[in-house]
Amino acid sequence: MNEITVPAMGESITEGTIFKWHVKEGDSVNIGDVLLELETDKVNLEISAEASGVVQKILRQEGDNVTIGEVIGQISPEEGVGNEPAVPKTAEVPVPAQAESKAAPVEQPKSPAPPAESGDGSTPPASPAARKLARERGIDLDQVQGRDPIGRIYHEDVKNHSNGGSKTTATESKSVAPAVASSAPAENPAKPTERQRMSRRRQTIANRLVEAQHTAAMLTTFNEVDMTAILDVRKRRKDAFKEKHDVSLGFMSFFTKAVVGALKRYPLLNAEIDGEDIILKKFYDIGIAVSAKEGLVVPVVRDADRLGFAEIEKEIVDLAGKARSNTLSLSELQGGTFTITNGGVFGSLLSTPILNTPQVGILGMHKIQLRPVAIDAERSENRPMMYIALSYDHRIVDGAEAVRFLVTVKELLEDPESLLLEG
Incomplete structure (x- = not known):
């Protein structure tokens, strides 16, 4: 077998x-x-x-x-x-059955299970994840009520127990059921609801976002970029670029190059905290947030500082395609040093992105919108402007450094030729 x-x-x-x-x-x-x-x-x-x-x-x-x-x-x-x-x-099967057939029915093995879990000193079977969580939270596995009919305790059972939900899971299941049934008809039939279980990935996203807010001293600073020069380059070069490299010249390669240039000047944004130590990373693996059916994922463009514009665009297109077809490998999701997220594709004008821990910086891009901009004391023009946001961990990144980082990104984007030098 x-x-x-x-x-x-x-x-x-x-x-x-x-x-x-x-x-x-x-x-x-x-x-x-x-x-x-x-x-x-x-x-x-x-x-x-x-x-x-x-x-x-x-x-x-x-x-x-x-x-x-x-x-x-x-x-x-x-x-x-x-x-x-x-x-x-x-x-x-016949061995225990023959020994007990005269004294008890076949169901005899089921009855000793509750006493064994509740107080005879034996430890109920539990998964490794359940045992680990029980140790971390100081929970006695004998007190945990599991939902598994064979008596095995799982991670969710321990989690429910520590949240006060174990009693209603098993020991009070008989009393809870009538209460739920009786309360259901009281709901307004004109306002129907539907209960859906969160996918594991959605649960993970939720937990990581809450963890980031609870563990990091997160702060956001804002600026705006005049996208005139980039739009001009794309207009003049997009056809030749597409023909030569078989990929479109998008915005993400410009922003990735600008972020790498700024990270080289302000390395603390490319670091992480490990206990009482700061780990400064001397490589530039940039995470690109992609919206997929099951939720946001952040595949990583490796060694972005060594890639040209076409290579970055091809890598992003490939990773985004895998994200949407749910074929990303674990290695393509791990080890990023900094993240870029683009809410502008959905029409967002301004937002405060949440850190992708353990990273200490994330750049938010937004919608390009024509706005009147003062050219000098006497003239103003409608320019294609984009708000950009930098969320950072204030524990190791000072406000002045964060502001300078974002200003550097702005300056590099407004002078696209400088990105070639920074690369």
Whole structure:
């Protein structure tokens, strides 16, 4: 019998959620066939069969949280389909059944479970993630009520217990159910609602945003950029650029180059905090925020300081395509040193971006809009202007340094030829 287990998915990922099974019990599979799709904090992964045979058992269902190494199904060799599953059942089940058949019914093993979890000193089975969270929060696993019918405790059970939700999860389930049922008719039928479970990625996004606000001394400074020169360059060069490099000349390559130039002058914006230390990064891996169906993801353009405009544009187009088709790898999402996010594509005129921790800086781009600008004391013109915002961690970045960083970005963008020198 071959076991279907949750594979290692990267050093920062310890668990995932079964998003969809592509097979069912009784299906024949070959080596390499996709068995299921696993949703993690960052990307969705496909788990393939490591042996040919028949899917004998599916142990965990869609929506269940699972941990690395956990057995979630079984595949039996095809030639032994008729006999393979019978062997463990006849070998294991009759032993306790014969010993207890005269004294108790078959359901006898189910009754000792609650006392074992509630006070006889034994430790209930729990996933590694659940044990880790219990240790961190000082929770006795014997007091945690799980939802798993076989008694195993999972990360969500410990989390619910620490939030005061474990009692209603199990011990009060009988009393809670009537209350929920009785309160439902009281809702106004003219104002219907729909309850949807957040995807794992959406939960992760929510947790990381709250964590950033709780841990960083986040502040935002603003400026505006006259985009006249960049628009002129794009107008004159876009056709030749497209023909030569087979990619459009967008705004992101200009902004990426400007950010790299500013980071070289103000390196604390390219750092992170590790305890009482500051880690200054001497490389420039720029994260580009991309809106996908499941939420915002930030793939990384590696060594952006060494890339030309065309290479940056190609890399961004490739990463954005993978983000929207949900085919990004973990390596393409990890290790960024600074992030750029463009709310302007959705029409945002001004916003305060939230840090992508552990990074200490993020630049927000916005909508280009014609506004009257004073050229001198006597003249004004309508110019294509963009507000830009820099959110930064005030713990290591002073306000004066943040302002100078943003002014540098502005100056480089308003003089596109200088970006060639900064590159």
